[in-house]
Amino acid sequence: MPLWLEVLIKSVILLFVVVTSFAYAMLAERKILGWMQLRPGPNRVGPWGLLQPAADAAKLMLKEDLTPETADPLLYKLAPFISLLTAFSVYAIIPFGASASGQTWAIGNVNAGILLILAIGSLGVYGICLGGWASGSKYPLLGSVRSTAQMISYELAMSLSFVGVLILAGTTSLDGIVNAQARWWFVLPQFVGCIIYVITAVAETNRAPFDLVEAETELVAGFHTEYSGLRFGLFFIAEYVNMLTVSCIATLLFFGGWNAPLHLTFIPGVAWFVIKVACFMFFYMWLRATLPRLRYDRLMAFGWKVLLPLATLNLVVTAIVVAYTG
């Protein structure tokens, strides 16, 4: 099979899988939030509300696509696509299962995979940032300014929490990192790193309790206040796809990727990967149902004064231990 065909087939399948999981992640979130608030959640469209995503998509597509008079038309229209593209493109290098006989699950097996993920992930903020700025309206602007500050302060701690894993695994390839966890998952030696990663990942995806970027109590809807219809939908998809991405990364770096726990190898590795990602997704929804939004200055203080020093300490301790034992 020629390379381009293989890439094309994988891309189409991936796109389908990611969009479907987005749709049902959204439904699951609404259901779980409902249950935690003693509501049944969406249950009208289709059996058990299973067709709700289709109804939502139809609604968003039929809505009018508004552009404010004060907006910068080009950037305003481009921003959702930047968000979505960067959110999707990470999946090109995420391995969902063990590669066998030269065949990889990911579209590209990049040897600096983790760096590429960081690079693409940090591009994602441009969508939010430009979208908020180009709206030509004050609340979106405040949202995007917050987004920038939040990204900078939390991405540092996030990257540092990666480095601990990199030191233990001795490789930046995602395949290599997962293979290094065949015996035990990095969540055990890198427990602090894992906690830091989970917290910063919530902040990176702008989810509650770190959803200062949207903060509907203060900023109407933050960066996407002016967006409507399908463009709002794109931002919405990007948010959930980002959630899935950070869940995938957490699974790959700290929870052994496709490695089965307790030698339960009769369940295939891909299934384990999906189960672990689903657990993370549930955790994010659970957090959203539980914690109130942080105040902006507390968010910054927490990022710079707690997470960053902690991540640095974790990195130093890991480095020393590996240097002496490894």
Added chain:
Amino acid sequence: MASRKHLYNPGAILKGLSITFGFMFRKRPTIPYPSRKKQHSPRFHGLHELRRYADGKERCIGCELCSSVCPANAITVIGAENSPDDRRSPGERYAARYEIDELRCIFCGMCEEACPTDAIVLTPRFEMADYRRGSFIYDKDRLLVPPDAGVGMPPDDRPGGIPGDLGRVAEIKSTTDVDSGYSATWRGEILKTQHEGLAILKKPEAEK
């Protein structure tokens, strides 16, 4: 800095998480409304009905007390004399026109208190949504119970009410008779009632 203490307190966060997790498995009080309807108390103030005597005569005598007592000016009554060959009500007069603007009505129930013959009564029905304002003016055709309606209770004899005084006629034609349950649905529709709702009805009799 009590709040900062809590912010960095993982124990508090874990406690919060455990609470929300527990709530996931609690019984949800939601009633899936259009398919199951909440049973209101029989004393609920909903849509009006004009009742009849057991022999099919209208109870309304066109005295206009309801319309004068109505604080929202929602009721219009125009009385007329009964003629010997076409007796609508037992007395001398009957209501030639009887209209209630349900958009003006505040469902206070003063009309049923004022009515000397218990003709106008509020039922527990509440589903009145419509597309046009005009359709909220309920005229006699829609308010008057059909002659073949079931047997209802005088308003004061409903559970939890003050017992009716002497001289009231016990048998009344009403679309909300107690035996089939005070239904929130329109007559003719299948009664999808809730057990909890019916329990409210049954309770006062059990206490007796």
